Amino acid sequence: MINVDAASFLVIVAVGATAALIAELIRPRLLVPVVVLEIALGIVVGPDLADIARPDDFIEFFSNLGLGLLFFFAGYEIDFERIRGTPLELALVGWLISLVLAYAIGGLLVLAGVVISTLFVGSAMATTAIGTLMPILKDAGELRSRFGTYLLAAGAMGEFAPILLITLLFSTKNAASEAGILLAFILVAVLAAVISVRSVGRTFELFNRSLETSGQLAIRVAMVLVFALVALATDLGLDLLLGGFVAGIIVRLTLRGREVRTFESKLTAVGYGFFIPFFFVVSGMSLNLDALVDDPVRFLELPMFTALFLVVRGVPAMLIYRRVLDLRDRAALAIFTATELPLVVAITTIAVSEGHMEEVTAAALVGAAVLSTAIYPLLALGLRRGRLALDPADG
Numbered sequence: 001m002i003n004v005d006a007a008s009f010l011v012i013v014a015v016g017a018t019a020a021l022i023a024e025l026i027r028p029r030l031l032v033p034v035v036v037l038e039i040a041l042g043i044v045v046g047p048d049l050a051d052i053a054r055p056d057d058f059i060e061f062f063s064n065l066g067l068g069l070l071f072f073f074a075g076y077e078i079d080f081e082r083i084r085g086t087p088l089e090l091a092l093v094g095w096l097i098s099l100v101l102a103y104a105i106g107g108l109l110v111l112a113g114v115v116i117s118t119l120f121v122g123s124a125m126a127t128t129a130i131g132t133l134m135p136i137l138k139d140a141g142e143l144r145s146r147f148g149t150y151l152l153a154a155g156a157m158g159e160f161a162p163i164l165l166i167t168l169l170f171s172t173k174n175a176a177s178e179a180g181i182l183l184a185f186i187l188v189a190v191l192a193a194v195i196s197v198r199s200v201g202r203t204f205e206l207f208n209r210s211l212e213t214s215g216q217l218a219i220r221v222a223m224v225l226v227f228a229l230v231a232l233a234t235d236l237g238l239d240l241l242l243g244g245f246v247a248g249i250i251v252r253l254t255l256r257g258r259e260v261r262t263f264e265s266k267l268t269a270v271g272y273g274f275f276i277p278f279f280f281v282v283s284g285m286s287l288n289l290d291a292l293v294d295d296p297v298r299f300l301e302l303p304m305f306t307a308l309f310l311v312v313r314g315v316p317a318m319l320i321y322r323r324v325l326d327l328r329d330r331a332a333l334a335i336f337t338a339t340e341l342p343l344v345v346a347i348t349t350i351a352v353s354e355g356h357m358e359e360v361t362a363a364a365l366v367g368a369a370v371l372s373t374a375i376y377p378l379l380a381l382g383l384r385r386g387r388l389a390l391d392p393a394d395g
Helices: 006-026 034-045 057-076 086-111 118-125 130-140 146-171 175-210 217-235 240-254 261-286 289-293 301-320 327-337 342-353 359-384
Strands: none
Touching: 006 034, 006 057, 006 261, 034 261, 034 359, 057 130, 057 146, 057 217, 057 240, 057 261, 057 342, 086 118, 086 146, 086 301, 118 146, 118 301, 118 342, 118 359, 130 146, 130 359, 146 240, 146 327, 146 342, 175 217, 217 240, 217 261, 289 359, 301 327, 301 359, 327 359, 342 359
16 A cells, blocks of 8 residues: 555645646736746745645655656747757757856855756756746747747757756666667657658547547647656666656647647646646755755855856857847846746756765755746846737747
8 A cells, every 4th residue: 555645745735726726816017937936835835934745756646746747847838940050059059058157056066065066957057947938938929929939949949958967977776777768769750750750641630529528638648748758768777867858849740730739728727727837846855955055155055056057058049049139138138037946956956865965055056036027037038028019020
């Protein structure tokens, strides 16, 4: 029998609902990403404060399902047809510069005795939470603008490239097996994509009809694909993030050019209605707040990392987009891309479990990522205010 802490499970679900309620109530006056509220309330109910809920193996399992679905949506939102060409090329160059900056800063922090791993700290700083930004960008009308195209490309690279980096550097056991394992996964994923794309013409109407019935075939098949690739990635020694992300890309390619609003609506309800907020609440509960606040000197790492996110991701944006964006839009892009969270949580979790990062550093990084998600989008939206009318929409 599995020992299930039903009370903690209920608290986590209730906290997720409370976070959404608060976000809606304050929306007319203040735009706060619901993920920030989920993590903050998770900290409140967790062991370090109220101690009314604690993560156990069963809760961690559900949390991992939420993490997999979060990166499914990150992959699904990438429209490669739209961002190919100059936007994607600039995004790649920008991320590579960010990675160099991140590892250089990480190395200096190691020499100063602040952190113990250049690799993990640097990799965490070189990410972008484009999946977390999607609802904000959609509500602001930015997804179809020219500026939005460059932001989507930069965000996609800031999420996809670090996932590959995590897979190559952190998940497999030795360098000799990395290429073969990753190649095997890619071959299976490509095969799944080819089969999906070729069969969707014959099955699309069947799937579409099922969305109005209790069968919900399309949603069930999508869930099978997500968790099958997550399971495959995990069994191969890769990170589950890669499985979820690739599943999202496959579904996007399969449904390309088709009207799928009902499908997207119901899939979003499954992911963002339960599993994904579950992950963020549990992440807040697991944050070692005591390790951060007990030492005033170490507490300074929180604002330090918040500023370093902006340096690592923002400086390249200010430099390489000079020919395509004006100064104000480059500043907005820099601030948006410095928004980090899901991958920071994932990387710090791996690092702490393998002894490559102190808990206080992990708490500072995750806390800084929460601050970046709460503050940076608001600043960037302020810079973009009034500019949508001047920014031609894509397609």
